[in-house]
Amino acid sequence: MNNQESNTKPKERKRKEKPPVEESLLAMGHRACTGCGEALGAKLVMDVAGPKTYVATATGCLEVFSTPFPESAWRMPWIHSLFENSAAVAAGIEAGLIAQGRDKDVNVIAQGGDGGTADIGIGCLSGMLERGHNVLYVCYDNEAYMNTGVQRSGLTPFDARTTTSPYGKKSWGNKTEKKNLPGIVAAHNIPYVATASVGYPFDLQRKVKKALSIKGPKFIQIHVPCPLGWVYPAHLTVEIAKLAILTGLIPIYEMEYGELTRSRKIGKNRKPVEEYLKLQGRFKHLFSGKPEAEEELEKIRQIAEKNIKKFGLA
Amino acid sequence: MKKFIEGSMAVAEGVKICRPLVVSAYPITPQTHIVEHLSQMVADGDLDAQFINVESEFGAASVVLGAEASGARSFSATTSQGLLLMGEVLFNIAGMRLPVVITVANRSVSAPINIWNDHSDSMVIRDSGWIMLFAENNQEAHDMQIQAYKIAETPEISLPVMINMDGFILTHAYETVDTIGQEEADKFLPPYKPEIYLDVENPITMGPLEEPQWYMETRYRIQEAQMEAKPIIKRVAQEFKEQIGRYFGGLIDTYRIDGAETLLVAMGSAIGTIKDAIDELRDKGEKVGLLKIRCFRPFPNEEIIEVLKDVKNVAVLEKAVSLGASGIVADEIKGALYHTPYRPEISNFFLGLGGRDISKESIIEIYNETITKRQDNIFVDIHPDIVEQIKIR
Ligand SMILES: Cc1ncc(C[n+]2csc(CCOP(=O)(O)OP(=O)(O)O)c2C)c(N)n1
Ligand SMILES: [Mg+2]
Numbered sequence: 085m086n087n088q089e090s091n092t093k094p095k096e097r098k099r100k101e102k103p104p105v106e107e108s109l110l111a112m113g114h115r116a117c118t119g120c121g122e123a124l125g126a127k128l129v130m131d132v133a134g135p136k137t138y139v140a141t142a143t144g145c146l147e148v149f150s151t152p153f154p155e156s157a158w159r160m161p162w163i164h165s166l167f168e169n170s171a172a173v174a175a176g177i178e179a180g181l182i183a184q185g186r187d188k189d190v191n192v193i194a195q196g197g198d199g200g201t202a203d204i205g206i207g208c209l210s211g212m213l214e215r216g217h218n219v220l221y222v223c224y225d226n227e228a229y230m231n232t233g234v235q236r237s238g239l240t241p242f243d244a245r246t247t248t249s250p251y252g253k254k255s256w257g258n259k260t261e262k263k264n265l266p267g268i269v270a271a272h273n274i275p276y277v278a279t280a281s282v283g284y285p286f287d288l289q290r291k292v293k294k295a296l297s298i299k300g301p302k303f304i305q306i307h308v309p310c311p312l313g314w315v316y317p318a319h320l321t322v323e324i325a326k327l328a329i330l331t332g333l334i335p336i337y338e339m340e341y342g343e344l345t346r347s348r349k350i351g352k353n354r355k356p357v358e359e360y361l362k363l364q365g366r367f368k369h370l371f372s373g374k375p376e377a378e379e380e381l382e383k384i385r386q387i388a389e390k391n392i393k394k395f396g397l398a
Numbered sequence: 399m400k401k402f403i404e405g406s407m408a409v410a411e412g413v414k415i416c417r418p419l420v421v422s423a424y425p426i427t428p429q430t431h432i433v434e435h436l437s438q439m440v441a442d443g444d445l446d447a448q449f450i451n452v453e454s455e456f457g458a459a460s461v462v463l464g465a466e467a468s469g470a471r472s473f474s475a476t477t478s479q480g481l482l483l484m485g486e487v488l489f490n491i492a493g494m495r496l497p498v499v500i501t502v503a504n505r506s507v508s509a510p511i512n513i514w515n516d517h518s519d520s521m522v523i524r525d526s527g528w529i530m531l532f533a534e535n536n537q538e539a540h541d542m543q544i545q546a547y548k549i550a551e552t553p554e555i556s557l558p559v560m561i562n563m564d565g566f567i568l569t570h571a572y573e574t575v576d577t578i579g580q581e582e583a584d585k586f587l588p589p590y591k592p593e594i595y596l597d598v599e600n601p602i603t604m605g606p607l608e609e610p611q612w613y614m615e616t617r618y619r620i621q622e623a624q625m626e627a628k629p630i631i632k633r634v635a636q637e638f639k640e641q642i643g644r645y646f647g648g649l650i651d652t653y654r655i656d657g658a659e660t661l662l663v664a665m666g667s668a669i670g671t672i673k674d675a676i677d678e679l680r681d682k683g684e685k686v687g688l689l690k691i692r693c694f695r696p697f698p699n700e701e702i703i704e705v706l707k708d709v710k711n712v713a714v715l716e717k718a719v720s721l722g723a724s725g726i727v728a729d730e731i732k733g734a735l736y737h738t739p740y741r742p743e744i745s746n747f748f749l750g751l752g753g754r755d756i757s758k759e760s761i762i763e764i765y766n767e768t769i770t771k772r773q774d775n776i777f778v779d780i781h782p783d784i785v786e787q788i789k790i791r
Contacts, residue, residue: 184470
C-alpha cells in the first residue's frame with residue numbers, strides 16, 4: 085500500500101455543469117423502482133461513457149426495467165443476450181469492431197448485477213479479462229438476485245436476510261461474507277479495478293472516466309442499494325449508500341495491475357455499523373436485543389474492522 | 399483445386415474462403431482439427447480474422463453472438479458436450495436472428511462418455527430455430543460452408559445455420575476434395591452487409607424483454623423464416639451447381655428411386671454405405687432406393703411426401719434416439735404423411751450409436767426385414783449378452 089494517495093475527507097467537491105436529465109443516455113421513463121440504486125449507477129456510468137459506447141447487459145433488473153419492447157431507455161447501441169454471458173458478448177463485439185476497423189474512439193462496456201457477475205457469469209468474466217479485451221466491465225452490486233425476488237448471491241453480506249437466506253430459529257440469515265470479487269478480478273493482473281458507490285457519484289464518475297482512458301480490460305464494482313430488497317424507504321438510497329462506506333462495510337478503492345493504489349479514507353467520519361444496518365429490514369433480526377443478536381453484530385463489526393485495516397481506510 | 403486432405407481441413411478451407419471476421423471456439427474431440435487448422439491459418443496470415451480462444455463453448459457461442467451483432471461474419475465449431483454447453487446461447491442466437499454459422503462434428507452425448515459419432519448432440523438442438531444441414535461426405539462438408547453463409551445471410555431469412563458432419567468418420571477421413579478458390583468464393587458469397595447491427599452512428603436495442611403481447615409474434619416470425627428458408631436453401635444449392643458445378647441435393651437428395659418399392663432414409667455419412675448396399679440389392683433385382691435428408695431444419699415435408707408417396711415400405715435409419723419416445727426422423731416423416739392419402743409402412747431403426755460401425759450387411763438385413771414386416775424402434779446389431787452385462791449403474 086505504498087503508493088496510496090491520501091484521498092482526503094469524503095467532502096463533496098464543487099459541482100460541475102451537468103447535462104439536463106432528459107439528455108442522459110439512460111433515458112427517463114424506464115420501469116425501475118423508485119429509489120433504485122442500480123438505475124442511478126447505470127445512468128452515472130453511461131453519462132461519462134458517452135454515446136460512442138457499445139453496451140452488453142446481462143439479464144437482471146437493469147435489463148428488464150430498461151427494455152420492455154417496443155420501448156428502450158438506451159440511447160446507445162445496446163444488446164442483451166443472457167444472464168451469464170455479457171462479458172463474452174462484449175468481447176465478441178470488441179473483436180467484431182476490430183475486425184471491421186470500427187474500434188477507434190469507441191468504448192465497449194459489459195455490465196451485470198452481482199449475481200450475473202460474481203456467480204453465474206464469473207467464467208465468461210474471467211475469460212474476457214484474461215484475453216485482454218478492451219472492455220470495461222461494470223458490476224452493479226445490490227447484494228442479491230433482485231430480479232427474481234431477492235435471493236442470496238455470492239455478494240450478499242453476512243447475516244443479511246434474503247428469500248433464500250432467511251432468518252429463522254436455526255439461521256441468522258446469509259451464512260457467508262461477501263465474495264472478494266474485485267480481488268478475484270485483480271488477480272487477472274488487469275490494468276484497472278475499482279470499487280465505487282452511488283453514494284459518491286463524482287468519485288464513481290471519475291473512476292469510470294479513468295477506466296475508459298485505459299486500453300485493456302477494466303472492472304468497476306458499484307455498490308447500489310435496493311429499497312425493495314434491502315427493505316428501506318426509497319428516499320434513503322443515497323444515505324444508505326454513504327453509510328455503507330462510512331461504516332467500513334463497503335471499502336471503495338482502486339487497484340492497478342493487482343496492487344492497491346488508492347482508497348477512500350473514512351477517518352474521523354467513521355460510523356458504527358449499526359447506523360447502516362438498522363435502517364434496513366434485511367438486518368432487522370439483529371436488533372432484537374438478545375445476546376445472540378449482539379454476538380452477530382459483533383461479527384459484523386469485525387468485518388468492518390478487517391476492511392479498514394486491509395484497505396487503509398482509517 | 400483437388401487436394402487430398404482431412405475432412406477437418408476441408409471444412410477449414412471451406413470456412414476460410416467465406417472470409418469470416420471472427421472465429422471463436424473451444425476444443426473438443428472430434429472437432430479439434432477444424433479449429434486447429436483455422437487457428438494456423440490465422441497465425442500464418444492466410445485468414446484475416448480475429449481468432450478468440452475462450453474458456454468454454456458457452457463463451458465461444460457468446461463471443462460469436464456478440465461479433466455477429468456488431469456486423470461481423472462469424473464462425474464456430476463444436477460437438478457433443480460442447481454443443482450442449484452452448485445450448486442456451488444457440489437458442490438465443492436464433493431468437494436474435496443472427497446468421498452465425500457453426501460446424502458440428504457430430505458425436506454422442508455422455509453418459510457414458512463416448513467420443514465417437516452419432517447424431518444425439520444436434521438432435522437436442524433441433525427446436526432452437528437453427529437451420530440444420532447434414533453433409534454426406536467431405537466434399538459436401540466443404541461446399542456447405544459457403545452455402546450456409548449465403549442461406550443464413552439472406553436478409554429475409556437471417557437465421558443461423560448448423561452444418562452437421564459425422565465426427566471421425568468424416569472429420570478425420572482423408573479424401574480428395576475439390577476446394578473452391580477465393581475468387582470463385584467471392585463471386586458466390588458477397589461481403590456480409592447486415593441492415594441491422596450494433597452501431598454508434600445508429601443506436602439500436604437488441605435482445606429486449608418481450609411481454610406476452612409481443613413474444614408470440616416474434617416466435618412466429620422465426621417459424622415463418624424457417625419455412626421461407628426452404629426455397630432459399632434449394633436456390634442456393636442450385637446457384638452453387640451452376641457456378642461451381644457440384645450438387646448434393648437441395649433439402650433432400652435421392653438415389654436410384656426409379657420404380658423403387660422400398661426406400662431407405664438417412665442423414666450424414668451413412669449415406670455412402672447405404673448407396674453401396676442399394677447397388678448390391680439393385681443388382682439382385684430388388685426395387686430399393688435412397689432418400690437422403692440434407693436439410694433437417696426446416697423439415698422438408700413436401701419434398702419427402704413427393705418421394706415417398708408411391709412406395710410400399712420405408713426404413714428410416716437414425717443415429718439418435720428420443721429416449722422414452724421413438725425415432726425423431728421417423729416420427730417427423732410419419733407426421734408429414736398423416737394428412738396425405740399415402741400410407742407406406744414405415745419401419746425405424748437405430749444404428750451407429752456412439753460410433754458403432756454401420757456395415758453394408760446390416761443395411762441389407764434392415765432392407766430384408768423391412769420388406770417382410772414393419773419394424774418399430776429396432777436397435778440394429780445389438781448384442782443381448784452385452785445388454786445382460788450392463789448394470790443400471
Ligand atoms: C441461466 C439462468 N439462470 C437463472 C436465471 C434467472 N435470473 C434472471 S435475473 C436473475 C437474478 C439477477 O441477479 P443479479 O445479477 O444480481 O441482478 P439484479 O437483478 O439484482 O440487478 C436470475 C436468477 C436466468 N435468467 N438464466
Ligand atoms: Mg443483484
